[in-house]
Amino acid sequence: MSNENAGNAMKNKRNLWLLGGCGAALAALFCFLCFCALVLFFWSVRPPSFWEQQRRQAASSQSEETWPVGLTDASGRTWTEEDFKGRTLVLNFWASWCGPCRQELPELQTMAHTYADQGVIVLLINTDEPPEVVERFLREEGLTLPYTIDTDGRWQQRYHVRALPTTLVFAPDGDMTARITGWRGTAYLRRAIETALPETR
Known part of the structure; x- marks a missing residue:
């Protein structure tokens, strides 16, 4: 049982890491998209020459x-x-x-x-x-x-x-x-x- 529990714990930890990594990637993607949106916004409303x-x-x-x-x-x-x-x-x-x-x-x-x-x-x-x-x-x-x-x-x-x-x-x-x-x-x-x-x- 102890080996099985240890295996489950490691598996759960890996899952948490995967979830954490996915969450971080999604957060980075969200920030990137927000940045692109801001750039496009300010470009569209830039003052005329x-x-x-x-x-x-x-x-x-x-x-x-x-x-x-x-x-x-x-x-x-x-x-x-x-x-x-x-x-x-x-x-x-x-x-x-x-x-x-x-x-x-x-x-x-x-x-x-x-x-x-x-x-x-x-x-x-x-x-x-x-x-x-x-x-x-x-x-x-x-x-x-x-x-x-x-x-x-x-x-x-x-x-x-x-x-x-x-x-x-x-x-x-x-x-x-x-x-x-x-x-x-x-x-x-x-x-x-x-x-x-x-x-x-």
């Missing part, structure tokens, strides 16, 4: 007419739809008292020259400063970009401008591809423009 965010923000702020058709600049030229078709437009809202604007404006002029052969237009919209102040500032800074003064705020209202500087980039088909609030550096601005060039669309 930066430029995807820019496109969404730009699209959400578009008005029915994207280009500033009818804008009359300081030289007396009234810009029409034909002026913008097939070209990349950079529309910048600024003021002479705005520090980040003063950093960005020379870069905008450089970009206008750099990408002129690729059809890039840069237009400046000053947010209602006296004409003599605007003219003196641009002259002293050596800036020659076409500009207008938004005396009645219509352009700021139309494009929902709430901070300065605000730069809008339009593709040759009129889609707004970027809305940039604040000065974020030359590389950032260059990438926004290059994304809207005809060959990248």
Whole structure:
């Protein structure tokens, strides 16, 4: 009897080990499946890329007419739809008292020259400063970009401008591809423009 009891005890112990091993394996499998589920969940809800965010923000702020058709600049030229078709437009809202604007404006002029052969237009919209102040500032800074003064705020209202500087980039088909609030550096601005060039669309 003692040998039989010992054999049964060993058998029971082996069964317990087997059950314990199976339980541990099932627990490990469960943890692995939970981990995979979490990875899939966070992947599915991951935030959009930066430029995807820019496109969404730009699209959400578009008005029915994207280009500033009818804008009359300081030289007396009234810009029409034909002026913008097939070209990349950079529309910048600024003021002479705005520090980040003063950093960005020379870069905008450089970009206008750099990408002129690729059809890039840069237009400046000053947010209602006296004409003599605007003219003196641009002259002293050596800036020659076409500009207008938004005396009645219509352009700021139309494009929902709430901070300065605000730069809008339009593709040759009129889609707004970027809305940039604040000065974020030359590389950032260059990438926004290059994304809207005809060959990248």
